[in-house]
Amino acid sequence: MALNRKLAFGVSGCAAVVVAGVAVFATLSLWREPVRPPTAPASQIIELPPVAAVPQVAAPVALPAEPPAWRRFAVPTPVTDLPLVVIVIDDMGVDRHRSLRAAALPAPLTLSYLPYAEHVAVDAAAARARGHELLLHLPMEPVSRSEDPGPHALFTGGSTDDLLQRLDWNLARFDGYVGANNHMGSRFTADRAAMTPVLNRIAARGLMWLDSRTTGATVAPAVAAAQSVPLATRDVFLDHDPSAANVAAQLHLLEAIARRKGIAVAIGHPRDATLSALEQWLPQLAAKGLVLAPLTAAVNYGDFGG
């Protein structure tokens, strides 16, 4: 036991001496460092590159401008020489059952969601994931005082600040849309002083405008042209008369306009007769020599209808 302790002392005593020696040597080395000449041959001395050769952080380069929203969120236009038909379904999102039935139709439809619909962000995103193009269905003042365009609607006659605040509330409710069209709005879209700040903001957001033509007095095409807003125009309403016979007749009219002009735009609603008619009609398009296209195809095509 005593021997072990002595051995242990001996080992630790030696270690202490070695540590102390290393410490003294290191201290002397440090002290001598400033005056010690280089000991390595000149060829082995690593020279730092001159400052000018150090790789420099690249100067900021202007990135190509991001495409405007109406192109960024567009569904690709089919490449074909066949006539194109565009089906826009307005008033999406409030009647959720029928809206989901519309979104289940073959894509690409163009689905225009009411911003105040409770589940609009979720439902619009799901529809876009199914291959549909999205629009924002902007509530606007109708001529008839008995019709209610809904909460946060745009009205004529107020201040521009109030108008733009209402517009911004609507624009912020969901995303992924290529543009907007009017819900009701027969009075608002005929009012140049009201439409100008709205389409100015639409232009600033890189969005397109679909003129639903709920009034023949619409100023939207003229104001959109002045603000360089990409524009499309509705050719046919499918279901103002929601009977099955009328919807069928309107689809027939849409086909005729598409064959004559190369592209035609219809607007319908998530109503039973309309949805049933589209469930039958859409699978027959190929046999008719027609191709379903998103609304942005009507802008790309350069034919604004009318």
Ligand SMILES: [Zn+2]
């Ligand atoms: Zn509407």
